[in-house]
Amino acid sequence: MGRFFSSTKKSVSEESREDLPCMAEGLASHSHAIQVCEIVAVHKTKDDDSKETRKIFYISRTRQHQWRCDDVTFHSANQGLCEQWIQVINEQLSLLTNRPKSLLVYINPYGGKRRGRRIYEQKVAPLFRRACILADVIVTERANHARDHLKTEANLDKYDGVVCVGGDGMFSEILHGLITRTQTDNKVDHNQPDAELVPCSLHIGIIPAGSTDCICFATVGTNDPVTSALHIIVGDSQPMDVCSVHHNDSFLRYSVSLLGYGFYGDILTDSEKKRWLGPARYDLSGVKTFLSHNYYEGRISFLPAKNNNGDPRDKLQCLSGCRICQHKPSSTDTQWEMSEEKEKSDKDGMGGWSVITGKFIAINAASMSCACPRSPQGLSPSAHLADGTTDLILVRKCSRLNFLRHLLRHTNKEDQFDHSFVEVHRVRKFRFQPRQHELVSLEDLSQSPKKTGFSPICSAQTTCNHSTSHSSWTCDGEILPNVAIQVSVQCQLIRLFARGIEEQQQKCVLEDPCTLSAPEQSTYQSVD
Numbered sequence: 001m002g003r004f005f006s007s008t009k010k011s012v013s014e015e016s017r018e019d020l021p022c023m024a025e026g027l028a029s030h031s032h033a034i035q036v037c038e039i040v041a042v043h044k045t046k047d048d049d050s051k052e053t054r055k056i057f058y059i060s061r062t063r064q065h066q067w068r069c070d071d072v073t074f075h076s077a078n079q080g081l082c083e084q085w086i087q088v089i090n091e092q093l094s095l096l097t098n099r100p101k102s103l104l105v106y107i108n109p110y111g112g113k114r115r116g117r118r119i120y121e122q123k124v125a126p127l128f129r130r131a132c133i134l135a136d137v138i139v140t141e142r143a144n145h146a147r148d149h150l151k152t153e154a155n156l157d158k159y160d161g162v163v164c165v166g167g168d169g170m171f172s173e174i175l176h177g178l179i180t181r182t183q184t185d186n187k188v189d190h191n192q193p194d195a196e197l198v199p200c201s202l203h204i205g206i207i208p209a210g211s212t213d214c215i216c217f218a219t220v221g222t223n224d225p226v227t228s229a230l231h232i233i234v235g236d237s238q239p240m241d242v243c244s245v246h247h248n249d250s251f252l253r254y255s256v257s258l259l260g261y262g263f264y265g266d267i268l269t270d271s272e273k274k275r276w277l278g279p280a281r282y283d284l285s286g287v288k289t290f291l292s293h294n295y296y297e298g299r300i301s302f303l304p305a306k307n308n309n310g311d312p313r314d315k316l317q318c319l320s321g322c323r324i325c326q327h328k329p330s331s332t333d334t335q336w337e338m339s340e341e342k343e344k345s346d347k348d349g350m351g352g353w354s355v356i357t358g359k360f361i362a363i364n365a366a367s368m369s370c371a372c373p374r375s376p377q378g379l380s381p382s383a384h385l386a387d388g389t390t391d392l393i394l395v396r397k398c399s400r401l402n403f404l405r406h407l408l409r410h411t412n413k414e415d416q417f418d419h420s421f422v423e424v425h426r427v428r429k430f431r432f433q434p435r436q437h438e439l440v441s442l443e444d445l446s447q448s449p450k451k452t453g454f455s456p457i458c459s460a461q462t463t464c465n466h467s468t469s470h471s472s473w474t475c476d477g478e479i480l481p482n483v484a485i486q487v488s489v490q491c492q493l494i495r496l497f498a499r500g501i502e503e504q505q506q507k508c509v510l511e512d513p514c515t516l517s518a519p520e521q522s523t524y525q526s527v528d
Ligand SMILES: Nc1ncnc2c1ncn2[C@@H]1O[C@H](COP(=O)(O)OP(=O)(O)OP(=O)(O)O)[C@@H](O)[C@H]1O
Pocket: 107, 108, 109, 110, 111, 112, 113, 139, 140, 141, 142, 143, 144, 145, 165, 166, 167, 168, 169, 170, 171, 173, 209, 210, 211, 212, 213, 477
Protein backbone atom coordinates (compact mmCIF):
# COMPACT_ATOMS: atom_id res chain seq x y z
CA MET A 1 0.00 0.00 0.00
CA GLY A 2 3.00 2.31 0.22
CA ARG A 3 4.36 4.47 2.95
CA PHE A 4 4.05 7.85 4.48
CA PHE A 5 6.86 9.54 6.35
CA SER A 6 5.72 10.93 9.56
CA SER A 7 6.17 12.81 12.73
CA THR A 8 3.66 12.58 15.52
CA LYS A 9 3.99 16.18 16.60
CA LYS A 10 6.03 18.59 14.53
CA SER A 11 4.99 20.29 11.35
CA VAL A 12 7.07 20.25 8.22
CA SER A 13 9.01 23.12 6.77
CA GLU A 14 10.21 23.72 3.23
CA GLU A 15 13.86 23.47 4.34
CA SER A 16 13.37 20.23 6.15
CA ARG A 17 11.92 18.56 3.07
CA GLU A 18 15.30 19.01 1.42
CA ASP A 19 16.68 16.57 3.98
CA LEU A 20 14.34 13.79 2.96
CA PRO A 21 16.85 11.62 1.11
CA CYS A 22 19.00 11.43 4.28
CA MET A 23 15.98 10.45 6.27
CA ALA A 24 15.01 7.78 3.81
CA GLU A 25 18.39 6.13 4.23
CA GLY A 26 17.73 5.53 7.89
CA LEU A 27 14.21 4.35 7.22
CA ALA A 28 14.64 0.65 7.92
CA SER A 29 16.00 1.13 11.42
CA HIS A 30 13.45 3.79 12.39
CA SER A 31 10.27 2.74 10.63
CA HIS A 32 7.11 1.66 12.35
CA ALA A 33 3.69 0.95 10.95
CA ILE A 34 0.12 1.90 11.60
CA GLN A 35 -2.55 -0.64 10.81
CA VAL A 36 -5.49 0.83 8.96
CA CYS A 37 -7.82 -0.62 11.60
CA GLU A 38 -6.04 1.56 14.16
CA ILE A 39 -6.53 4.82 12.29
CA VAL A 40 -9.09 6.93 14.09
CA ALA A 41 -9.75 9.49 11.33
CA VAL A 42 -8.25 11.68 8.62
CA HIS A 43 -8.99 15.40 8.73
CA LYS A 44 -8.14 18.55 6.79
CA THR A 45 -6.35 21.10 8.97
CA LYS A 46 -4.27 24.25 8.58
CA ASP A 47 -0.62 24.35 9.55
CA ASP A 48 1.20 27.29 11.18
CA ASP A 49 1.56 29.02 7.80
CA SER A 50 -2.19 28.65 7.19
CA LYS A 51 -1.47 26.08 4.51
CA GLU A 52 -3.98 23.27 4.17
CA THR A 53 -2.66 19.92 5.40
CA ARG A 54 -4.10 16.49 6.22
CA LYS A 55 -3.80 14.94 9.64
CA ILE A 56 -4.08 11.24 10.29
CA PHE A 57 -5.15 10.39 13.82
CA TYR A 58 -4.19 6.93 14.99
CA ILE A 59 -3.88 4.78 18.10
CA SER A 60 -0.56 4.57 19.89
CA ARG A 61 0.10 2.31 22.83
CA THR A 62 1.64 3.68 26.00
CA ARG A 63 2.18 1.87 29.28
CA GLN A 64 -0.06 -0.71 30.95
CA HIS A 65 -2.55 -1.25 28.14
CA GLN A 66 -3.25 2.46 27.81
CA TRP A 67 -3.98 3.87 24.37
CA ARG A 68 -3.61 7.41 23.14
CA CYS A 69 -4.67 9.21 19.97
CA ASP A 70 -1.58 10.48 18.14
CA ASP A 71 -1.36 12.16 14.77
CA VAL A 72 0.84 12.51 11.73
CA THR A 73 0.63 15.29 9.21
CA PHE A 74 0.66 14.73 5.46
CA HIS A 75 2.51 17.24 3.32
CA SER A 76 3.42 17.17 -0.31
CA ALA A 77 4.30 19.63 -2.98
CA ASN A 78 2.00 17.52 -5.13
CA GLN A 79 -1.52 18.20 -3.76
CA GLY A 80 -3.05 15.66 -6.12
CA LEU A 81 -0.90 12.87 -4.76
CA CYS A 82 -1.76 13.87 -1.23
CA GLU A 83 -5.48 13.77 -2.04
CA GLN A 84 -5.05 10.34 -3.60
CA TRP A 85 -3.48 9.04 -0.40
CA ILE A 86 -6.23 10.44 1.74
CA GLN A 87 -8.87 9.01 -0.56
CA VAL A 88 -7.33 5.52 -0.36
CA ILE A 89 -7.13 5.66 3.43
CA ASN A 90 -10.75 6.81 3.68
CA GLU A 91 -11.83 4.03 1.33
CA GLN A 92 -10.05 1.50 3.54
CA LEU A 93 -11.68 2.96 6.65
CA SER A 94 -15.14 2.77 5.08
CA LEU A 95 -14.66 -0.99 4.69
CA LEU A 96 -14.44 -1.36 8.48
CA THR A 97 -18.13 -1.93 9.04
CA ASN A 98 -17.74 -2.88 12.71
CA ARG A 99 -17.13 0.75 13.66
CA PRO A 100 -20.07 2.46 15.37
CA LYS A 101 -21.57 5.54 13.73
CA SER A 102 -24.23 6.35 16.27
CA LEU A 103 -24.21 5.79 20.03
CA LEU A 104 -26.56 6.22 22.96
CA VAL A 105 -24.59 7.49 25.96
CA TYR A 106 -25.74 7.38 29.59
CA ILE A 107 -23.78 9.41 32.14
CA ASN A 108 -24.12 8.88 35.88
CA PRO A 109 -23.23 12.33 37.26
CA TYR A 110 -22.92 10.94 40.80
CA GLY A 111 -20.70 7.89 40.19
CA GLY A 112 -17.24 7.72 41.75
CA LYS A 113 -15.90 11.20 42.45
CA ARG A 114 -18.81 12.77 40.55
CA ARG A 115 -16.61 13.40 37.54
CA GLY A 116 -18.64 11.42 34.96
CA ARG A 117 -19.95 14.41 33.07
CA ARG A 118 -16.57 16.16 32.97
CA ILE A 119 -14.76 12.99 31.90
CA TYR A 120 -17.18 12.52 29.03
CA GLU A 121 -17.15 16.14 27.86
CA GLN A 122 -13.39 16.67 28.12
CA LYS A 123 -11.90 13.30 27.21
CA VAL A 124 -14.44 11.27 25.27
CA ALA A 125 -16.75 13.59 23.30
CA PRO A 126 -13.84 15.25 21.40
CA LEU A 127 -12.61 11.82 20.27
CA PHE A 128 -16.10 10.75 19.17
CA ARG A 129 -16.43 14.00 17.18
CA ARG A 130 -13.03 13.42 15.60
CA ALA A 131 -14.15 9.95 14.53
CA CYS A 132 -17.45 11.40 13.21
CA ILE A 133 -19.53 9.37 15.67
CA LEU A 134 -22.92 10.84 16.54
CA ALA A 135 -23.79 10.52 20.23
CA ASP A 136 -27.12 11.11 21.96
CA VAL A 137 -26.32 11.81 25.60
CA ILE A 138 -28.59 11.23 28.59
CA VAL A 139 -27.40 12.40 32.01
CA THR A 140 -29.26 10.23 34.49
CA GLU A 141 -31.51 11.89 37.05
CA ARG A 142 -32.01 8.98 39.43
CA ALA A 143 -30.89 5.42 40.08
CA ASN A 144 -32.30 3.01 37.45
CA HIS A 145 -33.08 5.85 35.05
CA ALA A 146 -30.79 4.33 32.37
CA ARG A 147 -32.13 0.80 32.97
CA ASP A 148 -35.76 1.85 32.67
CA HIS A 149 -35.12 4.02 29.63
CA LEU A 150 -33.42 1.12 27.85
CA LYS A 151 -36.13 -1.34 28.86
CA THR A 152 -39.01 0.57 27.34
CA GLU A 153 -38.42 3.99 25.80
CA ALA A 154 -35.13 4.02 23.91
CA ASN A 155 -35.38 3.74 20.13
CA LEU A 156 -32.55 1.24 19.81
CA ASP A 157 -32.83 0.88 16.02
CA LYS A 158 -31.07 4.23 15.72
CA TYR A 159 -27.88 3.09 17.43
CA ASP A 160 -24.88 0.82 16.97
CA GLY A 161 -24.08 0.69 20.67
CA VAL A 162 -24.81 1.90 24.17
CA VAL A 163 -22.14 3.64 26.24
CA CYS A 164 -22.10 3.74 30.01
CA VAL A 165 -20.17 6.51 31.78
CA GLY A 166 -19.92 5.40 35.41
CA GLY A 167 -18.86 2.48 37.59
CA ASP A 168 -19.85 -1.16 37.88
CA GLY A 169 -23.27 -0.26 39.32
CA MET A 170 -24.04 1.87 36.30
CA PHE A 171 -22.81 -0.87 33.96
CA SER A 172 -25.15 -3.29 35.70
CA GLU A 173 -28.07 -0.94 34.97
CA ILE A 174 -27.21 -0.85 31.27
CA LEU A 175 -26.75 -4.65 31.25
CA HIS A 176 -30.16 -5.25 32.82
CA GLY A 177 -31.89 -2.69 30.60
CA LEU A 178 -30.43 -4.07 27.38
CA ILE A 179 -30.88 -7.77 28.15
CA THR A 180 -34.44 -7.30 29.41
CA ARG A 181 -35.35 -5.24 26.34
CA THR A 182 -33.87 -7.87 24.01
CA GLN A 183 -35.86 -10.66 25.68
CA THR A 184 -39.09 -8.62 25.63
CA ASP A 185 -38.65 -7.76 21.94
CA ASN A 186 -38.07 -11.46 21.23
CA LYS A 187 -40.91 -12.66 23.50
CA VAL A 188 -38.60 -14.66 25.79
CA ASP A 189 -39.75 -15.04 29.40
CA HIS A 190 -36.62 -14.50 31.52
CA ASN A 191 -38.41 -15.83 34.62
CA GLN A 192 -37.93 -19.32 33.24
CA PRO A 193 -34.52 -20.49 34.54
CA ASP A 194 -34.08 -22.75 31.48
CA ALA A 195 -35.12 -20.17 28.91
CA GLU A 196 -32.57 -19.77 26.11
CA LEU A 197 -31.93 -16.03 26.19
CA VAL A 198 -31.43 -14.07 22.97
CA PRO A 199 -28.03 -12.33 22.71
CA CYS A 200 -28.12 -8.52 22.59
CA SER A 201 -27.38 -7.05 19.19
CA LEU A 202 -25.98 -3.73 20.45
CA HIS A 203 -22.47 -3.51 21.87
CA ILE A 204 -21.87 -1.90 25.26
CA GLY A 205 -18.98 0.52 25.83
CA ILE A 206 -17.74 1.36 29.31
CA ILE A 207 -16.14 4.71 30.07
CA PRO A 208 -14.79 4.19 33.62
CA ALA A 209 -16.01 6.93 35.96
CA GLY A 210 -16.96 5.08 39.16
CA SER A 211 -15.29 4.10 42.39
CA THR A 212 -15.23 0.46 41.28
CA ASP A 213 -14.57 -0.15 37.59
CA CYS A 214 -13.76 -3.87 37.65
CA ILE A 215 -15.60 -4.81 34.45
CA CYS A 216 -13.67 -2.21 32.49
CA PHE A 217 -10.35 -3.28 34.04
CA ALA A 218 -11.00 -6.96 33.26
CA THR A 219 -11.94 -6.36 29.64
CA VAL A 220 -9.55 -3.56 28.65
CA GLY A 221 -6.69 -3.98 31.13
CA THR A 222 -6.82 -0.43 32.45
CA ASN A 223 -9.30 2.08 33.82
CA ASP A 224 -8.67 4.95 31.48
CA PRO A 225 -11.49 6.87 29.71
CA VAL A 226 -9.40 7.73 26.61
CA THR A 227 -8.40 4.08 26.10
CA SER A 228 -12.03 2.96 26.44
CA ALA A 229 -13.20 5.66 23.99
CA LEU A 230 -10.64 4.46 21.42
CA HIS A 231 -11.78 0.83 21.80
CA ILE A 232 -15.32 2.05 21.08
CA ILE A 233 -14.22 4.08 18.05
CA VAL A 234 -12.41 1.17 16.38
CA GLY A 235 -15.44 -1.05 17.04
CA ASP A 236 -13.67 -3.69 19.13
CA SER A 237 -15.83 -6.62 20.13
CA GLN A 238 -15.47 -8.76 23.24
CA PRO A 239 -18.21 -11.33 23.88
CA MET A 240 -19.13 -11.90 27.50
CA ASP A 241 -21.02 -14.54 29.46
CA VAL A 242 -23.83 -13.46 31.76
CA CYS A 243 -25.15 -15.50 34.70
CA SER A 244 -28.90 -15.42 35.17
CA VAL A 245 -29.89 -15.76 38.82
CA HIS A 246 -33.30 -17.10 39.85
CA HIS A 247 -35.12 -17.87 43.08
CA ASN A 248 -37.94 -20.40 42.92
CA ASP A 249 -38.43 -19.92 39.21
CA SER A 250 -38.57 -16.17 39.34
CA PHE A 251 -35.82 -13.98 37.91
CA LEU A 252 -33.63 -12.04 40.38
CA ARG A 253 -30.65 -10.49 38.56
CA TYR A 254 -27.92 -10.87 35.97
CA SER A 255 -24.26 -11.10 36.92
CA VAL A 256 -21.07 -10.82 34.87
CA SER A 257 -18.40 -10.77 37.55
CA LEU A 258 -18.82 -11.99 41.14
CA LEU A 259 -21.60 -13.79 42.93
CA GLY A 260 -20.44 -14.13 46.54
CA TYR A 261 -22.10 -15.63 49.62
CA GLY A 262 -20.59 -15.47 53.11
CA PHE A 263 -17.45 -13.34 53.32
CA TYR A 264 -18.06 -11.03 50.33
CA GLY A 265 -21.81 -10.89 50.90
CA ASP A 266 -21.21 -9.81 54.51
CA ILE A 267 -18.67 -7.16 53.48
CA LEU A 268 -21.11 -5.62 51.03
CA THR A 269 -24.03 -5.72 53.46
CA ASP A 270 -21.93 -3.97 56.10
CA SER A 271 -20.42 -1.45 53.69
CA GLU A 272 -23.87 -0.35 52.50
CA LYS A 273 -24.46 1.02 56.02
CA LYS A 274 -21.29 3.10 55.70
CA ARG A 275 -21.81 4.74 52.31
CA TRP A 276 -20.96 8.12 53.84
CA LEU A 277 -17.35 6.91 54.21
CA GLY A 278 -16.87 6.68 50.44
CA PRO A 279 -14.65 3.93 48.97
CA ALA A 280 -12.90 3.53 52.38
CA ARG A 281 -16.04 1.73 53.57
CA TYR A 282 -14.97 -1.44 51.76
CA ASP A 283 -11.67 -1.59 53.72
CA LEU A 284 -13.39 -1.00 57.03
CA SER A 285 -16.12 -3.56 56.40
CA GLY A 286 -13.50 -5.99 55.11
CA VAL A 287 -11.55 -5.87 58.37
CA LYS A 288 -14.73 -6.11 60.44
CA THR A 289 -16.03 -9.10 58.47
CA PHE A 290 -12.66 -10.83 58.63
CA LEU A 291 -12.57 -10.45 62.42
CA SER A 292 -16.15 -11.73 62.73
CA HIS A 293 -15.04 -14.94 61.00
CA ASN A 294 -18.50 -16.35 60.39
CA TYR A 295 -19.31 -19.50 58.52
CA TYR A 296 -22.51 -20.70 56.95
CA GLU A 297 -23.96 -24.13 56.26
CA GLY A 298 -25.68 -25.14 53.11
CA ARG A 299 -25.86 -27.39 50.09
CA ILE A 300 -24.34 -26.46 46.79
CA SER A 301 -25.10 -28.48 43.66
CA PHE A 302 -23.42 -27.80 40.33
CA LEU A 303 -23.20 -28.99 36.76
CA PRO A 304 -19.48 -29.22 35.86
CA ALA A 305 -18.20 -27.76 32.60
CA LYS A 306 -16.86 -29.95 29.81
CA ASN A 307 -13.14 -30.74 29.61
CA ASN A 308 -12.55 -28.43 26.63
CA ASN A 309 -13.32 -25.50 28.93
CA GLY A 310 -9.94 -25.89 30.65
CA ASP A 311 -9.51 -25.85 34.41
CA PRO A 312 -9.53 -23.02 36.97
CA ARG A 313 -5.98 -24.02 37.98
CA ASP A 314 -4.47 -24.42 34.51
CA LYS A 315 -2.90 -20.94 34.61
CA LEU A 316 -4.26 -20.17 31.14
CA GLN A 317 -5.21 -16.52 31.43
CA CYS A 318 -8.09 -15.21 29.33
CA LEU A 319 -6.34 -12.69 27.12
CA SER A 320 -7.23 -10.91 23.90
CA GLY A 321 -8.16 -13.52 21.25
CA CYS A 322 -8.49 -16.28 23.89
CA ARG A 323 -8.77 -19.68 22.17
CA ILE A 324 -10.99 -21.22 24.85
CA CYS A 325 -13.55 -18.42 24.49
CA GLN A 326 -13.58 -18.79 20.71
CA HIS A 327 -15.25 -22.19 21.04
CA LYS A 328 -18.84 -21.07 21.47
CA PRO A 329 -21.21 -24.04 21.72
CA SER A 330 -23.59 -24.08 18.74
CA SER A 331 -27.30 -24.65 19.34
CA THR A 332 -26.85 -28.28 18.19
CA ASP A 333 -24.09 -28.68 20.81
CA THR A 334 -26.45 -27.32 23.44
CA GLN A 335 -29.28 -29.59 22.36
CA TRP A 336 -26.91 -32.56 22.42
CA GLU A 337 -25.68 -31.58 25.88
CA MET A 338 -29.24 -31.23 27.13
CA SER A 339 -30.20 -34.69 25.89
CA GLU A 340 -26.97 -36.09 27.38
CA GLU A 341 -27.84 -34.39 30.66
CA LYS A 342 -31.33 -35.86 30.56
CA GLU A 343 -29.98 -39.33 29.80
CA LYS A 344 -27.62 -39.19 32.78
CA SER A 345 -30.39 -37.77 34.90
CA ASP A 346 -32.54 -40.78 34.01
CA LYS A 347 -29.68 -43.07 35.10
CA ASP A 348 -28.50 -41.49 38.36
CA GLY A 349 -31.30 -39.10 39.08
CA MET A 350 -28.86 -36.12 39.15
CA GLY A 351 -28.13 -35.45 35.46
CA GLY A 352 -24.37 -35.14 35.99
CA TRP A 353 -24.82 -32.72 38.89
CA SER A 354 -22.43 -32.86 41.86
CA VAL A 355 -23.59 -32.02 45.36
CA ILE A 356 -21.52 -30.71 48.28
CA THR A 357 -22.94 -30.08 51.72
CA GLY A 358 -20.82 -28.31 54.31
CA LYS A 359 -19.79 -25.30 56.33
CA PHE A 360 -18.41 -22.47 54.25
CA ILE A 361 -16.74 -19.17 55.06
CA ALA A 362 -17.21 -18.09 51.46
CA ILE A 363 -18.90 -19.37 48.33
CA ASN A 364 -17.86 -17.39 45.28
CA ALA A 365 -18.74 -17.73 41.62
CA ALA A 366 -16.31 -15.77 39.45
CA SER A 367 -17.42 -15.42 35.83
CA MET A 368 -14.27 -13.45 35.05
CA SER A 369 -10.93 -13.17 36.84
CA CYS A 370 -12.33 -10.23 38.88
CA ALA A 371 -8.89 -8.65 38.63
CA CYS A 372 -8.64 -5.08 39.82
CA PRO A 373 -5.72 -2.79 40.66
CA ARG A 374 -5.68 -4.16 44.24
CA SER A 375 -5.83 -7.79 43.22
CA PRO A 376 -4.06 -7.92 39.85
CA GLN A 377 -4.65 -11.68 39.49
CA GLY A 378 -8.23 -11.55 40.72
CA LEU A 379 -10.34 -14.12 42.56
CA SER A 380 -9.99 -16.69 39.80
CA PRO A 381 -6.96 -15.79 37.67
CA SER A 382 -7.81 -18.29 34.89
CA ALA A 383 -11.54 -17.59 34.62
CA HIS A 384 -12.73 -16.85 31.08
CA LEU A 385 -14.89 -14.00 29.89
CA ALA A 386 -16.83 -15.89 27.26
CA ASP A 387 -16.51 -19.69 27.61
CA GLY A 388 -20.00 -20.31 29.02
CA THR A 389 -18.77 -21.19 32.53
CA THR A 390 -18.22 -19.70 35.95
CA ASP A 391 -15.56 -20.72 38.51
CA LEU A 392 -17.22 -21.87 41.72
CA ILE A 393 -14.84 -21.36 44.67
CA LEU A 394 -15.74 -22.98 47.99
CA VAL A 395 -13.81 -21.87 51.07
CA ARG A 396 -14.67 -24.25 53.85
CA LYS A 397 -14.63 -23.48 57.56
CA CYS A 398 -10.99 -23.05 58.63
CA SER A 399 -8.93 -21.12 61.16
CA ARG A 400 -8.75 -17.35 60.90
CA LEU A 401 -5.03 -17.59 60.14
CA ASN A 402 -5.62 -20.01 57.28
CA PHE A 403 -8.34 -17.80 55.89
CA LEU A 404 -5.94 -14.85 56.04
CA ARG A 405 -3.37 -16.92 54.13
CA HIS A 406 -5.97 -17.60 51.46
CA LEU A 407 -6.95 -13.92 51.22
CA LEU A 408 -3.32 -12.81 50.94
CA ARG A 409 -2.94 -14.97 47.86
CA HIS A 410 -5.37 -12.67 46.06
CA THR A 411 -2.66 -10.04 46.14
CA ASN A 412 0.25 -12.17 44.89
CA LYS A 413 0.91 -14.78 42.23
CA GLU A 414 0.71 -17.89 44.45
CA ASP A 415 -1.97 -20.49 43.67
CA GLN A 416 -4.87 -19.34 45.84
CA PHE A 417 -6.63 -22.69 45.46
CA ASP A 418 -3.70 -24.66 46.88
CA HIS A 419 -5.18 -25.01 50.38
CA SER A 420 -6.90 -28.08 51.82
CA PHE A 421 -9.95 -25.98 52.79
CA VAL A 422 -10.41 -24.42 49.32
CA GLU A 423 -11.86 -26.15 46.28
CA VAL A 424 -12.71 -24.79 42.87
CA HIS A 425 -14.94 -26.14 40.10
CA ARG A 426 -15.61 -24.79 36.63
CA VAL A 427 -19.38 -25.05 36.20
CA ARG A 428 -22.20 -24.18 33.81
CA LYS A 429 -24.98 -24.08 36.41
CA PHE A 430 -25.25 -24.20 40.17
CA ARG A 431 -27.82 -24.04 42.95
CA PHE A 432 -27.47 -23.09 46.59
CA GLN A 433 -29.76 -24.09 49.41
CA PRO A 434 -28.92 -22.71 52.88
CA ARG A 435 -29.40 -24.74 56.02
CA GLN A 436 -31.55 -23.01 58.59
CA HIS A 437 -29.83 -21.12 61.46
CA GLU A 438 -26.33 -21.59 60.15
CA LEU A 439 -24.56 -18.43 61.32
CA VAL A 440 -21.90 -19.32 63.85
CA SER A 441 -18.86 -17.37 64.98
CA LEU A 442 -15.91 -19.72 65.00
CA GLU A 443 -14.37 -17.73 67.83
CA ASP A 444 -17.40 -18.24 70.02
CA LEU A 445 -17.72 -21.85 69.07
CA SER A 446 -14.29 -22.54 70.54
CA GLN A 447 -14.97 -20.41 73.63
CA SER A 448 -18.55 -21.47 74.30
CA PRO A 449 -18.80 -25.21 73.97
CA LYS A 450 -22.33 -25.19 75.37
CA LYS A 451 -23.63 -23.19 72.48
CA THR A 452 -24.02 -25.90 69.92
CA GLY A 453 -26.42 -26.76 67.16
CA PHE A 454 -27.47 -24.27 64.53
CA SER A 455 -28.60 -21.33 66.62
CA PRO A 456 -26.71 -18.09 65.96
CA ILE A 457 -23.80 -17.51 68.31
CA CYS A 458 -22.12 -14.12 68.33
CA SER A 459 -19.12 -12.74 70.17
CA ALA A 460 -18.60 -9.11 71.05
CA GLN A 461 -16.83 -8.46 67.78
CA THR A 462 -19.28 -10.48 65.75
CA THR A 463 -21.68 -8.52 63.65
CA CYS A 464 -24.28 -11.20 63.32
CA ASN A 465 -27.84 -10.18 62.90
CA HIS A 466 -29.99 -12.21 65.26
CA SER A 467 -33.08 -11.87 63.09
CA THR A 468 -31.45 -13.94 60.37
CA SER A 469 -28.84 -16.64 60.44
CA HIS A 470 -27.99 -16.47 56.77
CA SER A 471 -25.47 -14.45 54.90
CA SER A 472 -26.48 -12.65 51.70
CA TRP A 473 -25.41 -13.00 48.11
CA THR A 474 -23.62 -10.09 46.55
CA CYS A 475 -24.32 -10.04 42.84
CA ASP A 476 -21.89 -7.69 41.06
CA GLY A 477 -22.04 -5.34 44.03
CA GLU A 478 -25.80 -5.56 44.70
CA ILE A 479 -27.35 -7.54 47.55
CA LEU A 480 -29.82 -10.21 46.45
CA PRO A 481 -33.09 -10.46 48.38
CA ASN A 482 -33.00 -14.28 48.48
CA VAL A 483 -30.45 -16.81 49.71
CA ALA A 484 -31.63 -19.97 47.90
CA ILE A 485 -30.69 -19.35 44.29
CA GLN A 486 -30.29 -21.09 40.94
CA VAL A 487 -27.59 -19.79 38.58
CA SER A 488 -27.20 -20.53 34.89
CA VAL A 489 -24.39 -19.21 32.68
CA GLN A 490 -25.68 -17.71 29.42
CA CYS A 491 -22.80 -18.06 27.00
CA GLN A 492 -21.79 -14.84 25.19
CA LEU A 493 -25.07 -13.05 25.85
CA ILE A 494 -23.56 -9.59 25.45
CA ARG A 495 -20.70 -7.92 23.57
CA LEU A 496 -18.53 -5.09 24.80
CA PHE A 497 -16.55 -2.54 22.81
CA ALA A 498 -13.30 -4.10 24.11
CA ARG A 499 -10.84 -6.79 23.02
CA GLY A 500 -9.77 -8.40 26.29
CA ILE A 501 -6.36 -7.76 27.78
CA GLU A 502 -3.59 -7.60 25.19
CA GLU A 503 -0.69 -9.88 26.10
CA GLN A 504 2.01 -7.35 25.32
CA GLN A 505 2.33 -4.05 23.62
CA GLN A 506 1.47 -5.00 20.07
CA LYS A 507 4.21 -4.27 17.60
CA CYS A 508 3.31 -3.11 14.15
CA VAL A 509 2.71 -5.79 11.57
CA LEU A 510 4.85 -4.84 8.61
CA GLU A 511 3.73 -7.79 6.49
CA ASP A 512 0.09 -6.76 6.75
CA PRO A 513 -1.01 -5.52 3.31
CA CYS A 514 -3.27 -3.00 5.03
CA THR A 515 -0.43 -1.39 6.92
CA LEU A 516 0.97 2.08 6.56
CA SER A 517 4.64 2.44 7.44
CA ALA A 518 6.32 5.44 8.92
CA PRO A 519 9.73 6.31 10.31
CA GLU A 520 9.74 6.90 14.03
CA GLN A 521 10.84 10.17 15.62
CA SER A 522 11.25 11.84 12.30
CA THR A 523 10.78 15.56 12.15
CA TYR A 524 9.92 15.40 8.46
CA GLN A 525 6.90 14.43 6.51
CA SER A 526 6.30 13.88 2.90
CA VAL A 527 4.23 11.73 0.66
CA ASP A 528 6.35 9.13 -1.07
N1 LIG B 1 -28.59 10.27 38.67
C1 LIG B 1 -28.40 9.34 39.60
N2 LIG B 1 -28.65 9.60 40.90
C2 LIG B 1 -28.42 8.68 41.85
N3 LIG B 1 -27.96 7.43 41.61
C3 LIG B 1 -27.70 7.12 40.33
C4 LIG B 1 -27.90 8.04 39.27
N4 LIG B 1 -27.53 7.46 38.11
C5 LIG B 1 -27.15 6.20 38.42
N5 LIG B 1 -27.24 6.00 39.74
C6 LIG B 1 -26.89 4.78 40.52
O1 LIG B 1 -25.65 5.00 41.18
C7 LIG B 1 -25.08 3.74 41.51
C8 LIG B 1 -23.57 3.82 41.56
O2 LIG B 1 -23.12 4.27 40.35
P1 LIG B 1 -21.73 3.90 39.67
O3 LIG B 1 -21.58 2.46 39.55
O4 LIG B 1 -21.68 4.71 38.40
O5 LIG B 1 -20.67 4.54 40.63
P2 LIG B 1 -19.71 3.93 41.74
O6 LIG B 1 -19.07 5.06 42.40
O7 LIG B 1 -18.82 2.91 41.15
O8 LIG B 1 -20.67 3.29 42.69
P3 LIG B 1 -20.52 1.98 43.51
O9 LIG B 1 -19.08 1.83 43.88
O10 LIG B 1 -21.42 2.25 44.65
O11 LIG B 1 -21.01 0.92 42.54
C9 LIG B 1 -25.58 2.79 40.43
O12 LIG B 1 -26.09 1.65 41.04
C10 LIG B 1 -26.67 3.56 39.69
O13 LIG B 1 -27.86 2.81 39.66
